[in-house]
Amino acid sequence: MSLEFSIRKIAQTRLLATFFFKAIPFRQKNIMNIAEIICLDKKYSTTRSLVRQIPTMESNSGDEFPTSLFMTPGEGRQGAGGLRTKGYFKRARPQKPLITVVTVVCNGETHLESAILSVINQTYDNxxxxxxxxxxxxxxxxxIRRYELTIDYWLSENDMGIYDAMxxxxxxxxxxxxxxxxxxxLLIAGAISKMVELIVEKMLSxxxxxxxxxxxGKHKLYDGEFTKYKLVKRNICxxxxxxxxxxxxxxxxxxxxxxxxxxxxxxxxxxxxxxVYLPVLVAYYNDTGVSSSHIDSCFVRDRLKIIKDNFGKYFFYICWFRRLLGSAKSRLMAPKR
Known part of the structure; x- marks a missing residue:
């Protein structure tokens, strides 16, 4: 049974259910609680747990950036689609937090399908x-259009780079x-389930x-728990x-x-x-990609200021002193001719 056929079948079932609820109103609440989680296709992680109810996104007074279910077309819009545009949405459930996976791409047909498959074949179903x-x-x-019915929302339009898309x-x-x-x-098989299991155990605000x-490319893991000192040296992947x-x-x-x-x-x-570090292998990271092979000259220029602004001068000077000691130690231990 195709996914398109499943969507049409569910729509017909909902019409019958609406008539049934009107006929037997006292059962409506209980039946709706059972029927509100929809499975379009049990094969995929992104199609096993959907709802028809449009999410209401609550905002706090301190929030600076609101959430939108759809995006107004930008320059050069080539298309948009996905399950949302067909009236299907997601929501968190008890012990089942909703995990949003984001992929940004430009001219990535060589690798994108493998990335998509690694997401939709996850064992976690929310x-x-x-x-x-x-x-x-x-x-x-x-x-993207080929996998549209396993993607919640996609759009294609001009942007100002990777982080603008993010x-x-x-x-x-x-x-x-x-x-x-x-x-x-590529996401590791079962990685999201393992991460969620540990996150739910801790669930710290x-x-x-x-x-x-x-x-x-380097045939190694990257790379355990990060302290503030370690993060100053290099980024968490x-x-x-x-x-x-x-x-x-x-x-x-x-x-x-x-x-x-x-x-x-x-x-x-x-x-x-x-x-908080969790000992889970999450993904295969392509260490030959853009972020691994290009120098961000603006970040290099601003790095010390960023550290000072966010950690304070005291922490900055401790880092500088530790680096100085490490450099001196390396020179002392260097082999002499």
Whole structure:
């Protein structure tokens, strides 16, 4: 049975259910509670748990960035679609937080299908999948359309780079946590279930969770628990982090940084949020991609200021002194001729 046929069949069933509820009103509440979770296709993580009720996105007075279920067309819009446009939505359930997975892509037809399959074949069944395409000129858009009924929302239009696309995606996200998967990266089978199991056990407010990734190019893991000192030296891999959606109601990626805006964000967040390491292998991270092979000159220029602004001068000078000691130790231990 095709997914398109399933959608039509469910629509017909809902019409019959509406008539039934009118005929027997005293049963309506109980039946609706049973029927409100819809499975369109049990094969895929993104089609096993949907609802027809449009989510109401509550906002607090301190929120700077509202959430939108759909996005007004931007420059060069080539299309938009997904389950949302057909009236299907997602919501959190007890012990089943909604996880939003975001993939941003531009001219990525070579790898994108593998990334999509790694998401929709997850064992966890409460996943919202959003794809933002930067007006690709290759076959990316055709590939997205092929998987449209396993994607919650996608759009294709011009953007100002990776982080502009990510900022669009977090505007559209309704999950409890947001996870970013590169178009040339792969989620490990069962990774989201394992992360959610540990997150639910802890469920600490104001907490960002992260695990490990494997880098095939270097044949090694990246890379255990991060202290503030370790984060000052190098970033937590973006593909290992589960951010609470509340983070992006307060802030966004800084578009001044073309490659390392996620690093700058983490340096800001760790100053006032908890980062909790969970020993889970989350993804295969393509360590030959853009962020691994390009230098972000603006970030290099601003790095010391970012550290000072977010950690204070005292912490900055401790880091500087530790680095100085490490450099001196290396020189002392260097082999002499």
């Amino acid at each position: 996943i919202e999948y959003i794809i933002i395409d930067g007006a690709s000129k290759d076959g990316t858009l055709e590939l 900022n669009k995606a977090v505007t559209l996200a309704t999950g409890d946590f947001i996870y970013f998967l590169g178009a040339d990266d 104001g907490t960002i969770y992260y695990g490990d990734v494997y880098m095939p 973006h593909q290992s982090i589960f951010y609470p959606r509340s983070v992006f109601l307060k802030t966004r990626y800084n578009l001044c940084y073309s490659v390392l805006a996620d690093y700058e964000l983490n340096l800001r967040l760790i100053a006032f949020m908890n980062f």
